[in-house]
Amino acid sequence: MSGTTFDLVILGGGSGGYAAALRGAQLGLSVALIEKDKLGGTCLHWGCIPTKALLHAAEVADSAKESEAYGIRATFDGVDLPGVYKYRDGVVGRLYKGLQGLVKSRDITLVEGTGRLTSPTTVQVGDTTYTAAKAVVLATGSYSRTLPGLEIGGRVISSYEALSLDYVPSSAIVLGGGVIGVEFASVWRSFGADVTIVEALPRLVPNEEESISKALDRAFRKRGIKAKTGVRFQGVTQDADGVTVTLEGGETLRADVLLVAVGRGPSTANCGYEEVGVAMDRGFVLADERLRTNVPGVYAVGDIVPGLQLAHRGFQQGIFVAEEIAGLAPRVIEESSIPRVTYCEPEIASVGLTEAQAAEKYGEGNVETYEYNLGGNGKSQILSTAGFVKLVREKDGPVVGVHMIGARVGELVGEGQLVVAWEAWPEDVAALIHAHPTQNEAFGEAFLALAGKPLHSHA
Numbered sequence: 001m002s003g004t005t006f007d008l009v010i011l012g013g014g015s016g017g018y019a020a021a022l023r024g025a026q027l028g029l030s031v032a033l034i035e036k037d038k039l040g041g042t043c044l045h046w047g048c049i050p051t052k053a054l055l056h057a058a059e060v061a062d063s064a065k066e067s068e069a070y071g072i073r074a075t076f077d078g079v080d081l082p083g084v085y086k087y088r089d090g091v092v093g094r095l096y097k098g099l100q101g102l103v104k105s106r107d108i109t110l111v112e113g114t115g116r117l118t119s120p121t122t123v124q125v126g127d128t129t130y131t132a133a134k135a136v137v138l139a140t141g142s143y144s145r146t147l148p149g150l151e152i153g154g155r156v157i158s159s160y161e162a163l164s165l166d167y168v169p170s171s172a173i174v175l176g177g178g179v180i181g182v183e184f185a186s187v188w189r190s191f192g193a194d195v196t197i198v199e200a201l202p203r204l205v206p207n208e209e210e211s212i213s214k215a216l217d218r219a220f221r222k223r224g225i226k227a228k229t230g231v232r233f234q235g236v237t238q239d240a241d242g243v244t245v246t247l248e249g250g251e252t253l254r255a256d257v258l259l260v261a262v263g264r265g266p267s268t269a270n271c272g273y274e275e276v277g278v279a280m281d282r283g284f285v286l287a288d289e290r291l292r293t294n295v296p297g298v299y300a301v302g303d304i305v306p307g308l309q310l311a312h313r314g315f316q317q318g319i320f321v322a323e324e325i326a327g328l329a330p331r332v333i334e335e336s337s338i339p340r341v342t343y344c345e346p347e348i349a350s351v352g353l354t355e356a357q358a359a360e361k362y363g364e365g366n367v368e369t370y371e372y373n374l375g376g377n378g379k380s381q382i383l384s385t386a387g388f389v390k391l392v393r394e395k396d397g398p399v400v401g402v403h404m405i406g407a408r409v410g411e412l413v414g415e416g417q418l419v420v421a422w423e424a425w426p427e428d429v430a431a432l433i434h435a436h437p438t439q440n441e442a443f444g445e446a447f448l449a450l451a452g453k454p455l456h457s458h459a
C-alpha cells in the first residue's frame with residue numbers, strides 16, 4: 001500500500017473504531033485510524049471508566065460511613081476531590097497508555113486530526129486524502145443531548161462537565177433517570193449531596209424490567225435520593241448560587257447544579273456522510289445486520305448506529321466488521337444478547353428479554369419467571385445488600401431473560417449472557433454447581449427453582 005492508501009480507513013478511535021482497527025490489523029489488514037481527540041474515545045476518557053472510578057470512590061465513602069455496622073472503627077471525614085480525581089485519572093491514564101501501546105504494536109497508523117468522508121473510499125484529514133482499498137468504517141460516536149431551549153453552560157451541565165466539577169455539589173437535580181442519570185445521582189449522594197432525579201417517563205431506568213425500576217426506586221429512597229417520575233421538565237434559570245428548575249405543573253426545585261442526562265445523540269454532523277449518500281435517520285447512520293450502510297464498502301459501528309449505546313457493543317461491532325472485511329463471515333450480533341449494566345448503588349444488570357417482551361414474543365401463557373430474593377443468599381447477607389435475580393424462560397424452553405439488582409450484580413451478568421445467548425434451559429444449568437458463598441449462587445438457586453427442584457427457596 002502507498003503512504004495514504006490502507007485496506008481499512010476508520011473514522012473515529014473510540015470503542016467501535018479502535019476495536020475494528022485492532023482486529024483488522026490482527027487479520028493482516030493495513031489500517032489507518034483517524035481520531036481528532038483522544039484514542040479510546042468517550043468510554044475511556046469521559047464515560048465508562050472515569051464514571052466507574054467515581055462510583056468505586058463513592059463505595060469507599062459509603063463503606064467508611066457504614067463501618068460501625070461491621071464492628072470497624074473508621075470515620076468519614078469528607079471527600080478530597082483532587083484525591084478522587086488523581087485516583088480516577090491514574091486508572092484512565094494507565095489504560096490509555098496500554099491502548100496506545102497496543103495500537104502501535106499492531107502497526108496501525110494513528111492519524112491525529114478531524115476526518116471527513118469525501119467519497120465511498122476516501123476520508124480527508126487536512127490536506128491529506130486517505131484511501132480505503134477494502135472499506136471505510138464510520139465510528140464517530142456520540143455526544144450528550146439536551147432538550148430544545150435547554151443550553152449547557154454554567155451550573156447546567158452534562159456528564160462531560162460533571163466529570164471535571166471542582167467541587168462536590170451540596171445539592172443536585174438530575175434530569176433523566178436513565179443509566180447516566182442514576183449513576184451520577186448515586187455518586188453525588190454517596191459524596192453527601194442532596195439529590196433529586198426528574199424523569200418524564202413513569203419510572204427510573206425505564207428500559208429495564210419493571211420490578212427492577214421499583215426496587216431501585218425503593219433503594220434510592222432509602223439512601224435519601226428523591227425521584228420525581230412521570231413529570232416533565234419545563235425550564236431552568238441560574239444565578240451565582242444555584243439553579244431553579246421548574247417542572248410542568250409549576251413545582252420548582254432549587255440546587256447547586258442541574259445535570260442534563262437525557263440521552264446521547266450521534267456525532268455525525270459535518271462528517272460528510274449525507275453528501276456521500278449514506279442513509280441516515282435523525283443523525284444516526286443506518287446499517288444492516290452486517291453493519292453495512294447503503295453505500296457499498298462503507299460500514300458503521302458503535303453509538304452512531306441505532307441501538308444500545310454501550311462500549312462493549314461497539315467493541316463487538318468493530319470486531320465483526322474487521323472479520324467481515326477479512327472474509328471470515330462472522331455470525332450476526334444478536335442485539336438482545338448484549339449485557340447491560342447500570343453501576344449505581346445498588347447495581348442493575350440484565351440481558352435478554354423482560355417478562356413483558358417475552359410475553360409479547362411467545363404469548364402470555366408461554367412464559368415462566370422466577371425471582372430469587374438476595375435475602376436468602378449468604379454472600380449478599382454478608383454484604384448487607386437487598387435485591388433479586390429474576391429469570392424469564394419460554395415455557396418448556398430456554399432462559400430468554402436475566403434481570404438483577406443488588407450490590408455488585410454487574411459482575412454476575414457474564415453467566416446471564418452465556419445462558420441467554422446459548423439458549424440454555426434451566427434444567428441444563430441447574431446441574432452446574434455454583435460456589436458457596438457467592439452472589440453467583442443466587443443464579444444457581446433460581447435455575448434450580450425454575451427446573452422444579454428449589455434448594456434454599458420456597459418455590
Ligand SMILES: Cc1cc2nc3c(=O)[nH]c(=O)nc-3n(C[C@H](O)[C@H](O)[C@H](O)COP(=O)(O)OP(=O)(O)OC[C@H]3O[C@@H](n4cnc5c(N)ncnc54)[C@H](O)[C@@H]3O)c2cc1C
Binds near residue numbers: 038047048141142180
Ligand atoms: C458518562 C458515560 C458513562 C458511560 N458508561 C458506560 C458504561 O459503563 N458501559 C458501557 O458499555 N458504555 C458506557 N457509556 C457509553 C460508551 O461510552 C459508548 O457506548 C462508547 O464510547 C461508544 O463507542 P463509539 O466508538 O461508538 O464512540 P466514541 O467512544 O464516542 O468514539 C468516537 C470517537 O470518534 C472521534 N471522532 C468523532 N468525529 C470525528 C471526526 N470527524 N474525525 C476524527 N475523529 C472523530 C471522537 O473524538 C471519539 O474519540 C458511557 C457513556 C457516558 C457518556
